[in-house]
Amino acid sequence: MTEKGKVLISSSAKGTIKQSAQLAQELCLGLEISRVPLYKNENLTVKDTIDKINEEIKDFKGRITLHGMFSDVNIASQDCILRKMSRQRCFESFEIGKGIKADTVLFHSGNKGTKHYGSIEQFKKNFIAFYKDFIKEFEKAGIIAVIENVFETEPKFCIELIEKVNSNNLKLALDTGHVNLYAHQTKTVDWIKEYGNNLYHMHIHNNFGNNDDHSNLSNGTVNYKDIFNQLKELKLNPTIVLEMFTEEDIRKSINLMSELNFFKSEAV
8 A cells, every 4th residue: 555645647647737737636646747848848948837837736735746858868978068958958857846846856867778888887977977966956955856767678777876876865766667668678576676765756657568658557568466566565655656648547547556455546
């Protein structure tokens, strides 16, 4: 069982952030803000973005987290111009998170899955150097930053990154759908074991291992009974985001979680 307040839906669940917030409120769940408006509007400032989101969620009473900007972002790029632009997006995401009172801001690792050893080591070096400085902003603000797996094929990669940065404000986010897509030689339950107490945040959704469908929990090859049992066995209680993009999929997933005794939901 998990605390209901630690289960959230994505703001991409409905057509607008406001509509998603209303759905989250109805379901007594939290809300993760994704698809930050600043991404697609070159004339929108960080302040404008904060004001726009706050207007959309002004009547929402639940927990708020933020999915930081991620499209083409690579703070560890070997290209100095791309690295600079990516780092700007990270700082903007932090400011937006602080401005909307999010308690957690999620970032993709940016790892592209290259198998060139030298490039991998340079990526790690650049990533760690950036986050050792960047995480200080989170420490001052009392916000947690979490790193999400995307193309990683095993859990040790992300674990090494946060261990080298060594901050209580930098934790791990596990995306179960991404594990099913890109880490075919490992099981999600093994990632949970490896992440251990560093597992702070989860994105859960399903697929069949060939497309990032973001389906409901029963529609795919990810075994959520085993995942929930593993969390219970290890006494881990991360924030859980139902990262699905239709109300129907969210409601189906809530019902499945209730059937598996993961949490009790009255509003489904």
